[in-house]
Amino acid sequence: MGRFYITTPIYYTNDAPHVGSAYSTVNADALARWHRLLGDEVKFLTGTDEHGQKVSDAAKKQGHEPQEWTDRTSARFREAWDALNIDYDDFIRTTEPRHHESVQKFLGAIYENGYIYKDVYQGLYCVSCEDYYTLDASVDGKCPIHGSALTEMQEENWFFKLSAFEDRLLEYYTDHPEFVTPETKRNEAYSFIKGGLRDISITRTSISWGVKVPWDEEHVFYVWYDALINYLTAIGYGRDDEEVAKWWPYSNHLIGKEIIRFHCVWWPAMCMAAGLEPPSHVHVHGWLLIGGQKLSKTMAAEGGVKLTDIAPMELINEYGVDPVRYYLLRETSLGNDGEFSLEGVTHRYNTDLANNLGNLVARVCTVVANKCEGRGPSPESNSSLRAQAESAIEANIEGWTRFNPQSALEATWSLIGATNAYLEAHAPWKMEPGEALDTVMGDALEAIRLVSILASPAMPGVCEEIWRRIGLAGTPTDAAFAESRVWGQYRGEGIIEKGAPLFPRISSER
Ligand code: ME8
Secondary structure: OOEEEEEOOOEEOOOOOOHHHHHHHHHHHHHHHHHHHHOOEEEEEEEEEOOOHHHHHHHHHOOOOHHHHHHHHHHHHHHHHHHOOOOOOEEEEOOOHHHHHHHHHHHHHHHHOOOEEEEEEEEEEEOOOOEEEOOOOOEOOEOOOOOOEOEEEEEEEEEEOHHHHHHHHHHHHHHOOOOEEOHHHHHHHHHHHHOOOOOEEOEEOOOOOOOEOOOOOOOEEOHHHHHOOHHHHOOOOOOOHHHHHHHHHHEEEEEEHHHHHHHHHHHHHHHHHOOOOOOOEEEEEOOEEEOOEEOOHHHHHOOOOOHHHHOHHHHHHHHOHHHHHHHHHHOOOEOEOEEOOHHHHHHHHHHHHHHHHHHHHHHHHHHHHHHOOOEOOOOOOOOOHHHHHHHHHHHHHHHHHOOOHHHHHHHHHHHHHHHHHHHHHHOHHHOOOOHHHHHHHHHHHHHHHHHHHHOOOOOHHHHHHHHHHOOOOOOOOOOOHHHHOOOOOOOOOOEOOOOOOOOOOOOOOO
């Protein structure tokens, strides 16, 4: 039994959640569920990033005080995550007193350690990124990500001596080759450090919506500088040293590729400056794109893609929660960019879910109901499906461990395919009741039992339903995986239920 602490980025509360934020959250949830299945002690953290200029501007635009606005928007994230069956252990809001306390203690420690000094900042700022740019890094004076105008800024600020950590960071990367995955993203972060690090401005006086700097209350911390610390707030930084020691060595941050620099350069340096080890692992995923364009709240607000068309709730109403989860996990390898389209969701639904999984369960339940008096027979210990199941199990372990739900699900669906092929080869619907039929059906039921366990991190609701329909008591995740993964355990405990189609086909001409 191990320990697994997984986090999503905390989402800005300038607007409602969308499919992009759902993508990170569903992936983190499935990874957390996999580790719970293994019997690991798991903590899964998500939440909302509520300070900074972007949120304060959005509130003003809507005629609200920032706190009131952020209370409402944060609640919309919780609603969306509930609807997506996200089983988080903690939902952090950066406006909570516990977070202010941890931020002030953490940055206070960096200040005490001599890595913070005062200077004048002069440069360019992108409100959408909540980030500073040099003229060189801009594209014709515009933001390289959003293409929007950058604001000239001149402020007396507190700075963090990031430059002092260049060598230590390079050494850390060399000593911990798996600190950042996938490797391409690790190389990107490494090259960035190798290219030389400049000190960064970490406070603002031009806005007041933020965490106050404890040694200079005219200033608030720059939003990124407070946000990153949420990962420590949630495990009790500054309040409960034992909790920090318990979880921090097992930390895994799942993030989108646009926030690599913050998580893979600044954050480990900040931890070092505060006298803490960096997080143990950062996994960077790509973007979901619509027609080649990134799908994000800030771009939608600036007149790009209309995200309200693809809010998680609308997708759930159209396809059901588990099919949406399945699509987000299965379609794109967690590390690459992927194209998002409704045609794509419909296609996956009709092929993988309706034709393959749904059809398998329906066929098996119908034959058992009609020819075996509704009681599932036991599997053969030397079934030809056994080797297929065992290799699917190994591939699942590899896939989930390596933050690759796509490859895990591919393996599970190849077991589904093999089981459908096994049924076609034996055509039990043409067989007379008797031992030969029982053998075929017992093997197919055992494969379905294993599929319900393997697919449960992706589709918890559907897998429980399949488990029940094949006459098993409890749920697929009641027993630890080390026990439940062993071939041959299917015992029809209850009456098998034919039931309505699990995934009624959706017309592709919607
Ligand atoms: O950056 N495809 O918050 P944010 C895939 N508050 N994932 C996407 C996506 C897309 N098109 N669009 C957004 C922030 N995401 C900061 C983070 S963490 C200490 C602070 C996901 O609301 C992806 O995970 O802009 C990305 O990193 C995150 O949403 C950005 O969310």
